[in-house]
Amino acid sequence: MYRLKIVDHVILLLGVFVMMAPVVVAFFTSTHDAAEIHRQGLTLTWGNHFAETYSTVLNREGGFTGQVTGTRMLMNSLILGIGFAIGKIILSMLAAYAIVYFRFRLGTLFFWMIFTTLLLPLEVRILPSYEVMHQLHLINTYTGMIVPLLASATGTFYFRQFFKSIPDELLEAARIDGAGPIKFFFDVIVPLSKTMVAAIFIIMFVYGWNQYLWPMLMTNDESFYTLVRGIKQILLVWVGAQIPDYNEAFAIAILAMLPPVIIVVVFQRWFIKGLTESDK
Numbered sequence: 018m019y020r021l022k023i024v025d026h027v028i029l030l031l032g033v034f035v036m037m038a039p040v041v042v043a044f045f046t047s048t049h050d051a052a053e054i055h056r057q058g059l060t061l062t063w064g065n066h067f068a069e070t071y072s073t074v075l076n077r078e079g080g081f082t083g084q085v086t087g088t089r090m091l092m093n094s095l096i097l098g099i100g101f102a103i104g105k106i107i108l109s110m111l112a113a114y115a116i117v118y119f120r121f122r123l124g125t126l127f128f129w130m131i132f133t134t135l136l137l138p139l140e141v142r143i144l145p146s147y148e149v150m151h152q153l154h155l156i157n158t159y160t161g162m163i164v165p166l167l168a169s170a171t172g173t174f175y176f177r178q179f180f181k182s183i184p185d186e187l188l189e190a191a192r193i194d195g196a197g198p199i200k201f202f203f204d205v206i207v208p209l210s211k212t213m214v215a216a217i218f219i220i221m222f223v224y225g226w227n228q229y230l231w232p233m234l235m236t237n238d239e240s241f242y243t244l245v246r247g248i249k250q251i252l253l254v255w256v257g258a259q260i261p262d263y264n265e266a267f268a269i270a271i272l273a274m275l276p277p278v279i280i281v282v283v284f285q286r287w288f289i290k291g292l293t294e295s296d297k
Contacts, residue, residue, distance in 0.1 A: 040274065047071075047267035054263040066264060074268045085239040087247065087269060094226055094243040095276065100163045101225030102218045109172025109217065110210065114202055116173075117180040118188065128177065131170045139166065139231055147234055157238040166225060172217050179213045180206070215287035223277045244273040 042059050049057075049064035074087040115121075116128045139146065146165040155161030183206070191201045229245045236242065248269050281288065 090247045098222045098226035102221035105221045113176035
């Protein structure tokens, strides 16, 4: 039994090493200057440019307009991630609530119609989605970046499964007490769904935070650039003209990892509890 535990821990440690090694290498490499990285490649030694590199990434005004900063891109990524997660939770909860508790005719059919949107990711419907946003004059807006991403059934599916696990006795008790659909939703369903909300928030925040293609299409104003796009912009230099700022690219990559990691670490118990409670 003791040997099996040792084997389990060795396997887990190997998994941690495989997952963390690229991040550690990127972090140490970001502390060197670009010329040194260009000569020596990736490194596991500590450099002397940590404060300079990260201060430059966050505060230096750059880009074609000379106005965008890493802090601005960080805020754009936060707005996109948080806005998408909150919007997705609200839309999914309302849809799942209507399907489970109103029990109207063809409710199951409508659910499966919604569920089939998982077969149509944004990349498939990207041209009509862009055209709609263009007609609505939502190019270079946070609304245009967020709203089209909400059209998927992931959250609706999870909330539907969770709502179906809630005992029907609660609904009957609420009816006896005179609670209507709105009061039952806010006073009973929402408090019971806290762990599920936390789990969906983490999933959707990470999904929205890592978006690259759609924000790139929806924005040509640098003030709306996200961190993920900022990494690409740093490396866009003419070959032979100058050395790319590898250290800054690695620094932005590290900064881009931090918010999702922090959210997952802080809410990991709620995340696990929210996903497992839907099976009860």
